[in-house]
Amino acid sequence: MVCNQCQEIISDYIDGSLELGEQVRVERHLADCEPCRAVRDDLLQIIHFSQKLPLQSPSGAVWARIQSSIEAERPAGLRFRFKVWIARLRDRHFDMSIPQLAAGALALAILVSVSLLALRRGDPPSADMADGQAGLSTNLLSSTDLQQMEQRINELKETVDQNKVAWTPELRVTFDRSLLYVDQSLIECRRELGNNPADPISQELMLNAYREKMRVLEEFARF
Amino acid sequence: MATNAISIKSDAGLSAALAGDSMSGFEELYRKHYRRVYSICLRMTGNVAEAEDLTQEVFIQLSRKIDSFRGEAAFTTWLHRLTVNQVLMHFRKRSVKSELTTDDGEMPDSIDPDTINPEAMPIIDRIALENAIAQLPPGYRTVFVLHDVEGYEHEEIAKILSCSSGTSKSQLHKARLKLRRLLKQRAEAA
Numbered sequence: 001m002v003c004n005q006c007q008e009i010i011s012d013y014i015d016g017s018l019e020l021g022e023q024v025r026v027e028r029h030l031a032d033c034e035p036c037r038a039v040r041d042d043l044l045q046i047i048h049f050s051q052k053l054p055l056q057s058p059s060g061a062v063w064a065r066i067q068s069s070i071e072a073e074r075p076a077g078l079r080f081r082f083k084v085w086i087a088r089l090r091d092r093h094f095d096m097s098i099p100q101l102a103a104g105a106l107a108l109a110i111l112v113s114v115s116l117l118a119l120r121r122g123d124p125p126s127a128d129m130a131d132g133q134a135g136l137s138t139n140l141l142s143s144t145d146l147q148q149m150e151q152r153i154n155e156l157k158e159t160v161d162q163n164k165v166a167w168t169p170e171l172r173v174t175f176d177r178s179l180l181y182v183d184q185s186l187i188e189c190r191r192e193l194g195n196n197p198a199d200p201i202s203q204e205l206m207l208n209a210y211r212e213k214m215r216v217l218e219e220f221a222r223f
Numbered sequence: 224m225a226t227n228a229i230s231i232k233s234d235a236g237l238s239a240a241l242a243g244d245s246m247s248g249f250e251e252l253y254r255k256h257y258r259r260v261y262s263i264c265l266r267m268t269g270n271v272a273e274a275e276d277l278t279q280e281v282f283i284q285l286s287r288k289i290d291s292f293r294g295e296a297a298f299t300t301w302l303h304r305l306t307v308n309q310v311l312m313h314f315r316k317r318s319v320k321s322e323l324t325t326d327d328g329e330m331p332d333s334i335d336p337d338t339i340n341p342e343a344m345p346i347i348d349r350i351a352l353e354n355a356i357a358q359l360p361p362g363y364r365t366v367f368v369l370h371d372v373e374g375y376e377h378e379e380i381a382k383i384l385s386c387s388s389g390t391s392k393s394q395l396h397k398a399r400l401k402l403r404r405l406l407k408q409r410a411e412a413a
Contacts, residue, residue, distance in 0.1 A: 011396035042403045049352050050371040055258040056265050058275045063253060066282045070249070073286075 001029040006036045014043055149210045156217035163223055175220050182216055185209040253282055256299070260306050266368045267310045269357030281309045307369065307383055314361060355405040363398035370395050 189206035265274035369375040377388040
């Protein structure tokens with residue numbers, strides 16, 4: 001056997017798939033041929049290390065994209081979309097996600113605006129709602145709940161303000177934009193509740209906006 | 224492929240994912256399998272962005288097809304096959320020319336006894352090997368990853384790639400020799 005013949009079947013030899021006679025011929029050749037032994041040893045190393053290659057991890061954004069795509073195929077609510085948005089924040093891939101992050105908060109603002117607009121068109125305010133004060137003493141939105149949320153928001157704001165100095169410009173832009181959209185929603189809700197304090201839909205929208213604001217701040221407080 | 228076989232009962236997240244449309248159950252399934260799926264995609268494509276897109280596509284397909292999983296095969300085996308098929312479809316879509324069906328003119332690296340460095344190959348480091356695998360032509364890489372990394376048999380590869388097991392063996396041999404040359408070049412350049 002010559003070297004070319006040996007090297008042509010050396011993978012089969014390594015994998016143990018040669019006929020016995022051929023295997024013996026290869027072994028005899030290897031015993032006398034250092035270059036072919038070197039090929040065999042190199043291939044054995046390659047195979048050995050290939051079997052032990054560690055698993056790799058994709059970026060965290062992949063799960064957010066998967067989640068978003070799967071949910072897009074299902075009936076999706078605002079709450080889920082916000083969870084996706086938060087998941088992206090958690091993954092810290094702001095180079096990819098800034099427009100999407102802003103879009104999430106914008107979606108909230110739009111939803112609140114559209115809902116309130118529809119509300120205004122549908123139900124004229126009643127006389128007992130015209131005092132200009134947001135009526136927050138209903139079942140949905142008690143003043144105690146509101147105070148607790150505002151207190152929590154203030155605490156989180158302090159943490160965020162402390163952390164903010166170390167943020168990248170992209171992160172700051174994302175945060176400011178996101179908070180702006182949520183605050184716009186809150187302003188809309190307050191205005192609507194000023195006209196119609198007992199309206200349960202406005203109250204629910206306001207409650208959701210408060211919760212979302214807390215979540216935004218909680219997420220950014222981690223950075 | 225006998226490796227990585229697990230039963231449906233032992234697969235955390237699978238029951239939950241099958242039971243309903245709970246995203247938390249599916250997330251558990253993702254957490255359990257995403258690294259293996261991504262690793263297959265990455266090693267078959269040699270490209271991070273493509274591998275991430277394919278991982279995404281595999282799990283989206285999984286969410287659509289999970290109802291059709293009946294437990295005849297181990298779930299991991301089923302998911303592996305789904306992943307490999309997804310990568311191969313991707314190759315076909317982007318018209319990657321596969322050396323499996325065309326003569327690319329790439330001859331196996333043969334060793335000239337007069338020029339061979341008699342010293343054994345320096346110890347391979349993982350990064351060098353990963354890089355070398357990524358540099359393989361797609362057809363070589365596919366067979367190499369399936370056989371030497373993922374543990375598929377030639378008969379299984381032949382079925383997956385619609386070729387003969389002889390072709391699979393031949394591609395594997397060429398891939399190993401090509402890897403050897405790439406690793407040697409890198410070692411000599413260092």
